[in-house]
Amino acid sequence: MPALPPVAATAAELGDASSLWRHHDFRRLWAGDTISQFGTQLSQLALPVLAVTVLHAGPQEMGLLTAAETLAFLVVGLPAGAWVDRWPKKRVLIAGDVARAMAFGSIPVAWTLGRLSLGQLYLVALVAGIATVFFDVAYQSYLPAIVRTDQVVDGNAKLQASQSVAQVAGPAAGGALLRVVAAPALIAADAVSYAFSALFVSRIGHTETPPPREGRRPLRVEIGEGLRFVVRNPLLSRITGCTSISCFFSGVLQALFVLYVLQVLGLGAETIGVVWALGAVGGLAGALLSTRIARSVGEGRTIPASALVCGLASLCTPLAAAVSGTVPRTALLTAGTIVFWGCVVVYNVTQVSFRQRLCPPALLGRMNASVRFIVWGVLPIGGLVGGFLGGTIGILPTIWVGAGGQVLAALPVLLSPLSGLRDLPRELDAAGS
DSSP: OOOOOOOOOOOOHHOOOOOGGGGGHHHHHHHHHHHHHHHHHHHHHHHHHHHHHHHHOOOHHHHHHHHOOOOOHHHHHHHHHHHHHHHHHHHHHHHHHHHHHHHHHHHHHHHTTTOOHHHHHHHHHHHHHHHHHHHHHHHHHHHHHOOOOGGHHHHHHHHHHHHHHHHHHHHHHHHHHHHTTHHHHHHHHHHHHHHHHHHHHTOOOOOOOOOOGGGGHHHHHHHHHHHHHHHHHHHHHHHHHHHHHHHHHHHHHHHHHHHHHIIOOOOOHHHHHHHHHHHHHHHHHHHHHHHHHHHHOOHHHHHHHHHHHHHHHHHHHHHHHGOOOHHHHHHHHHHHHHHHHHHHHHHHHHHHHHHHEEEEEEEEHHHHHHHHHHHHTTTTHHHHHHHHHHTTOHHHHHHHHHHHOOOOOHHHHHHGGGGGGGOOSSSSGGGOO
16 A cells, blocks of 8 residues: 645635636646656556565565665755755756656666666666655645636645546556566656656746845755744644654565565456556545545545545555455455545645745745654654564565554654544644634
8 A cells, every 4th residue: 555645725815717728827837737747657666576586586585676766854854955956946846856867777788688676776766766755845836826716625626636646647557558568668757757858847937036145054054944933833743743644554565565465365467556546546536525524524634534534545555465266365455445545635735835936935844844854754653663564574464554554654643633633734833723
């Protein structure tokens, strides 16, 4: 199962639902992200399949691959936010796309020359992870800069919708293509997608003026401001704690998921693509319904409710081993993934929009980096733990550990004021909530 990543608004706040489609800069940002998302879905399927089927990776090697993919969030996650707040965000986005295009492009070249190795996969994953840290921090900080405040939730929902469509079409196409083409060919397509993403982002007309150098304070001071904003806010700290615990156990699951499906369940690589694609339909539904759900259930209550259902849906992954037959196993795995992704997107749209409207613009990069450091920084640790446990207690017991942990991850928000809140604070006085 994927990680529970990183507040919906009222209908009046959203305004005209089609307004952003007439927004020049948002369209460029949306187009670049959408193209990149389609390519990313191909490589997320192809990279672990390549490691298992071509380079014969075992549990420990898959744990190392997961750790390499996410290590950057732990190592450079915090300073990245302070740096992004100092640099033009558009340049950061373009540089991130170009770096990932070059890194993933090296894999099909090495494979063609017969020089591909697990070491290169680890290096590519590490470089791409570093680029992704800077891209993601700049990306979430850039959206509020190019659209109006009352359009931020609408923008997040549209971006989540396009990502969900990519999650439907990408794995389905990747699973089918893996039957006729090699995994490195799919990774090459991902490299091309990042190049196109850089092209679209380069055409955004919005210009930024970074803070003057003479006004800058020591890096550790600026990093500390971002961390304090997150940990001292009683609502934001609970949301971050929930997501962090979920991501740790997601790292455990992620490290062994491909091995589990291929070796324990006895399903094919194309089945993984189909399961992820059908599961992403739930993500698309979550993106389309997130505002309506938050309006009906309440913004505050939506967060713990969606987190709990995410955890319960994760249990379908190990439960698939308890049934026999390809169709029942695939159906149970798919049902859990549909519900999981639907709730993940509802959770994301709600809490990310809450963060963005709560944080002062000058602090957005550092706030987003602090959240990602706490949340995604545990992924490499979870990946290593998953690889270790998979090699000692076995793949299926480790999958149970990961799924059970996803249920426990909901406790910080379930046992918090969020469960009784209908509306989340809209101002900085949320720190006193």
